[in-house]
Amino acid sequence: MQRLGTGIGWRPEIADAVERMPDVDWVEVVSENLCPDHPPESLKRLRARGVTVVPHGVSLGLGGAERPDEGRLTALAERALALGSPLVTEHIAFVRAGGALTASPRLEAGHLLPVPRTRDALDVLCENIRVAQDALPVPLAVENIAALLSWPGEELTEGQFLYELADRTGVRLLIDVANLHTNHVNQGEDPARALAELPLEALAYVHVAGGFERDGVWHDSHAHPVPEPVLGILSDLASRVTPPGVLLERDENFPEPGELERELAAIGKAVELGRTAAVGRTDGVGHPAGIGRTTAGGRPPRATTAPEADEPESATARKAGEPEVIAAGSAVAEATRQRLGLAQTALLSALVAGTPAPEGFDRVRLAVQARALASKRADVVAKIAPELPVILGAGYRPAFLAYAQAHPMSGGYRLDAMEFAASLLSAGEPDDREARRALRAWWLERSGPAPRSHRPATRAARAARRVLLRR
Numbered sequence: 162m163q164r165l166g167t168g169i170g171w172r173p174e175i176a177d178a179v180e181r182m183p184d185v186d187w188v189e190v191v192s193e194n195l196c197p198d199h200p201p202e203s204l205k206r207l208r209a210r211g212v213t214v215v216p217h218g219v220s221l222g223l224g225g226a227e228r229p230d231e232g233r234l235t236a237l238a239e240r241a242l243a244l245g246s247p248l249v250t251e252h253i254a255f256v257r258a259g260g261a262l263t264a265s266p267r268l269e270a271g272h273l274l275p276v277p278r279t280r281d282a283l284d285v286l287c288e289n290i291r292v293a294q295d296a297l298p299v300p301l302a303v304e305n306i307a308a309l310l311s312w313p314g315e316e317l318t319e320g321q322f323l324y325e326l327a328d329r330t331g332v333r334l335l336i337d338v339a340n341l342h343t344n345h346v347n348q349g350e351d352p353a354r355a356l357a358e359l360p361l362e363a364l365a366y367v368h369v370a371g372g373f374e375r376d377g378v379w380h381d382s383h384a385h386p387v388p389e390p391v392l393g394i395l396s397d398l399a400s401r402v403t404p405p406g407v408l409l410e411r412d413e414n415f416p417e418p419g420e421l422e423r424e425l426a427a428i429g430k431a432v433e434l435g436r437t438a439a440v441g442r443t444d445g446v447g448h449p450a451g452i453g454r455t456t457a458g459g460r461p462p463r464a465t466t467a468p469e470a471d472e473p474e475s476a477t478a479r480k481a482g483e484p485e486v487i488a489a490g491s492a493v494a495e496a497t498r499q500r501l502g503l504a505q506t507a508l509l510s511a512l513v514a515g516t517p518a519p520e521g522f523d524r525v526r527l528a529v530q531a532r533a534l535a536s537k538r539a540d541v542v543a544k545i546a547p548e549l550p551v552i553l554g555a556g557y558r559p560a561f562l563a564y565a566q567a568h569p570m571s572g573g574y575r576l577d578a579m580e581f582a583a584s585l586l587s588a589g590e591p592d593d594r595e596a597r598r599a600l601r602a603w604w605l606e607r608s609g610p611a612p613r614s615h616r617p618a619t620r621a622a623r624a625a626r627r628v629l630l631r632r
Contacts, residue, residue, distance in 0.1 A: 163213075165366055165405055165408075166186030166406055167408075167429060168185060168188055168215075168408035168409070169188055169408060169411075170217075170410045170412070171188035171190045171204065171207075172412065173201065175411070177203070179203070180206060182421070182422060182425070184422075184429075185212065187215065187406060188215070189217045190204065192240050193220055195216065197240050197242075198243070200243065200244070204244070208244070213247065215244075215247070215249065216241055216246055216249050218249065218251040219251075219273070220256060221234070221293070223252070223253065223254070223289045223303065224275075225257060225289075225505065226263075226499070226502030226505055227498070227502070228292055229292050235296070237249055238296060238297050247300075249297060249299055249301055250302045251293070252273050254275065255270070255276060255505050256271075257270060258508075259506045262502040266569075266571065267571055268510060269569075269572065269573070270512070271534060271541065272534050274512075275308040275310070275311070278312070278317040278321075279314070280316060281497050284493045284497055285498055285501050287329045287330050290326070290330045300365075301333065302332065303333070304340075304368065305337055305340050305341070307337070307339070307340040307343035307344065307379075309378060309380075309529055309530045310522065310530050311523075311526075319350060319355045319358075320357065320358025323359055324360050327360045328360065332363070334359065334365060335365050335366055337368035337370070338352070338369055338394040338395045339370040339371070339372060339387070341394050342372075342379065342391045343372065345390075346377075346378070347378055352394045352397070356394075356397055356398055361401055364405065365405060366404060366407065366408060367395065367404045367406065367407045367408065368408055369408065370383045370410040371384070371385035371386045371391070373385050376529075380533065383410050384412060386416075386420075387409070392427060395407070396431045396434045397435065399439070407429075409425055504519070510569075511527055512530055512531045512534055513531070513534060513535075538577065541574050542574055542581065546578035546603075549581070549600075549603070552596055552600050553591060554596075560585065560590070564581050568580065579604065579607060582603065583604060585600060586604060
């Protein structure tokens with residue numbers, strides 16, 4: 162993997178500012194927000210001057226019970242090729258559940274949810290990653306996520322889980338130090354232990370971001386300044402390995418360009434502090450850092466310098482001395498996928514559909530996560546369909562949250578916006594006649610023609626609905 166340097170998450174709101182930043186070597190763009198045939202002019206200009214662009218996926222759901230969707234993999238591959246990217250990244254998470262595997266309605270989380278650190282989940286994740294690696298034209302790196310809740314009966318620590326994942330698949334790791342901090346506050350997990358257990362030679366790059374604490378829970382908001390504890394974890398990581406790249410994430414509440422540049426400078430300083438600490442560092446028993454120690458299970462630690470390569474290598478290519486990749490032929494039993502699918506469906510249903518909490522989960526944390534999912538859903542729908550908050554005014558958010566309680570998301574956010582508007586109109590809302598007329602016009606303009614169903618009942622229901630909405 163090539164050295165990336167200092168980067169920042171590219172977002173349309175800060176595109177001009179990013180172009181003017183002299184010390185930005187690379188940017189990361191949310192894959193799902195990008196059309197490969199028509200990339201934004203700002204990204205074209207950045208690429209023209211040699212700035213690397215990396216697509217970062219959020220919807221693949223590699224930690225889900227089902228095999229990766231071919232269409233989503235194709236889309237991710239197209240973006241990597243269109244941008245000339247040296248790698249693509251995704252998350253160790255599940256984002257949907259239900260469907261044919263569990264004979265239950267499909268549910269969408271609209272957010273990244275944690276995978277249980279069990280052998281079953283690890284087996285499924287490894288196979289899903291191998292499927293993705295075979296479909297992508299460049300190497301894949303996967304990111305640890307922030308969690309508001311933990312699964313009961315977990316068998317591995319985060320570091321052990323990531324170690325085995327990289328060992329079995331050869332996948333690269335995108336380590337988010339802000340997420341390690343989140344899991345420290347929310348789950349009591351030790352970031353230093355996680356770093357000590359990681360296969361550091363698999364490191365692709367590092368994420369750094371801000372958040373906030375409320376009622377003892379840390380929320381990874383990507384909308385606040387990077388706190389000192391996160392910079393401290395970054396320094397610890399940099400004392401163990403030279404990161405190939407470090408990137409600042411900011412998704413909302415964008416500050417002035419000068420503030421972003423100061424945050425990038427603080428990140429660079431944290432890395433330098435870690436490098437300084439690594440010089441002559443011992444582990445308390447006379448060994449230089451990374452030598453003479455063992456990881457969980459008695460394994461010796463991996464190399465403490467990340468690999469460099471000028472050329473992208475295929476995701477599944479192996480070099481002499483690298484760990485053996487388990488053959489793709491060792492397929493995960495369908496029963497294993499089904500067990501995982503049932504567990505994930507039960508959790509997601511409790512979070513978005515109000516069903517009883519699965520046994521062993523912290524109900525208070527489930528309630529916090531459920532509120533966070535509904536709030537994020539309202540925020541994203543407001544971005545996807547900005548006319549809705551304008552039409553509904555102050556009533557938008559309470560109306561959407563009430564709708565979300567009774568209507569789990571079964572598709573994407575655009576469909577969610579349409580179904581929310583249809584739900585209001587079907588109920589004769591909003592009360593204000595002008596607002597209702599504007600909402601009806603908005604819905605009709607976007608509903609468009611739909612293929613005619615061969616089922617008479619479906620055609621009759623669709624016709625009746627449109628008549629009702631036109632009144």
